[in-house]
Amino acid sequence: MTFIQKLAAAWQQNDTLLCVGLDPDSAKLPAPLQGQPDGIYTFCKAIIDATADVVCAFKPQIAYFSALRAEDQLEALCVYLRATYPQIPIVLDAKRGDIGATAEQYAREAYERYGADAVTLSPYMGFDSVAPYLEWKDRGAIVLCRTSNAGGSDLQFLKVDGQPLYQHVARMVADKWNTNGQCALVVGATFPEELAQVRAIVGDMPLLVPGIGAQGGDIAATVSAGKTANGTGMMISSSRAILYAAPDATTGEDFAMAARRVALQTRAAINQFRR
Numbered sequence: 061m062t063f064i065q066k067l068a069a070a071w072q073q074n075d076t077l078l079c080v081g082l083d084p085d086s087a088k089l090p091a092p093l094q095g096q097p098d099g100i101y102t103f104c105k106a107i108i109d110a111t112a113d114v115v116c117a118f119k120p121q122i123a124y125f126s127a128l129r130a131e132d133q134l135e136a137l138c139v140y141l142r143a144t145y146p147q148i149p150i151v152l153d154a155k156r157g158d159i160g161a162t163a164e165q166y167a168r169e170a171y172e173r174y175g176a177d178a179v180t181l182s183p184y185m186g187f188d189s190v191a192p193y194l195e196w197k198d199r200g201a202i203v204l205c206r207t208s209n210a211g212g213s214d215l216q217f218l219k220v221d222g223q224p225l226y227q228h229v230a231r232m233v234a235d236k237w238n239t240n241g242q243c244a245l246v247v248g249a250t251f252p253e254e255l256a257q258v259r260a261i262v263g264d265m266p267l268l269v270p271g272i273g274a275q276g277g278d279i280a281a282t283v284s285a286g287k288t289a290n291g292t293g294m295m296i297s298s299s300r301a302i303l304y305a306a307p308d309a310t311t312g313e314d315f316a317m318a319a320r321r322v323a324l325q326t327r328a329a330i331n332q333f334r335r
């Protein structure tokens with residue numbers, strides 16, 4: 061099954077567009093897990109088990125693991141995810157971008173080492189920096205288009221031939237790079253107008269949409285702007301608002317159940333505007 065097929069099946073099976081981001085911050089882990097050699101794994105596994113029936117994807121952000129020298133725990137989590145929830149795609153948020161020879165190694169890291177179904181990529185170095193990922197025909201390549209941060213406008217809004225750069229990226233990925241139907245784009249929930257513009261350009265291409273929750277993106281505006289005709293088409297991602305939903309996560313008080321509660325609420329809020 062390809063990444064896109066797996067994603068489409070997860071949208072249906074769990075009736076959801078919600079993606080839970082796995083961004084384990086050592087300072088915010090429940091007190092009993094802080095300083096434990098496998099604390100990050102234990103925390104993320106509990107979040108995964110509590111939300112797996114509510115999500116269409118899990119999105120580990122690699123920096124939160126590598127900064128803590130915890131790549132081994134990310135590897136173990138990916139093994140656990142593939143064995144226990146093989147129907148849920150793993151989106152490795154790594155935002156890679158480099159020359160082809162190096163990109164080949166990054167692709168192996170994402171798809172072979174971590175067994176990710178898809179990886180996030182920067183388009184800045186052009187097609188030959190993305191091509192090595194596209195060689196992995198059953199995997200996804202999710203290209204940054206209109207990111208959720210305010211500073212994304214510095215470059216993404218620059219006018220090129222009268223159009224903002226992010227629209228050129230959307231058109232280039234849809235028309236030229238997506239020959240095997242394995243591409244997706246990142247568009248922030250913090251910019252619903254641009255989300256609607258991108259949706260108009262790329263048809264039904266899946267969009268990874270971070271920016272709800274801690275970044276304050278509006279769910280109604282996001283879903284209305286980004287949904288496809290059949291009410292799918294997005295992985296709407298939330299990390300901190302779900303991971304640290306417990307009133308005081310450092311107490312260790314039922315953090316996984318709090319995460320489930322907020323994930324269920326977020327799925328319901330999204331689903332209200334899908335149909």
Ligand SMILES: O=c1ccn([C@@H]2O[C@H](COP(=O)(O)O)[C@@H](O)[C@H]2O)c(=O)[nH]1
Pocket residue numbers: 081083121153206207208209246247248270271272273274275297298299300301
């Ligand atoms: O444009 C982008 C691209 C990626 N991200 C990543 O998504 C999550 C957001 O976390 P929250 O806690 O839900 O704000 C994080 O891993 C970012 O690196 C993004 O925010 N915006």
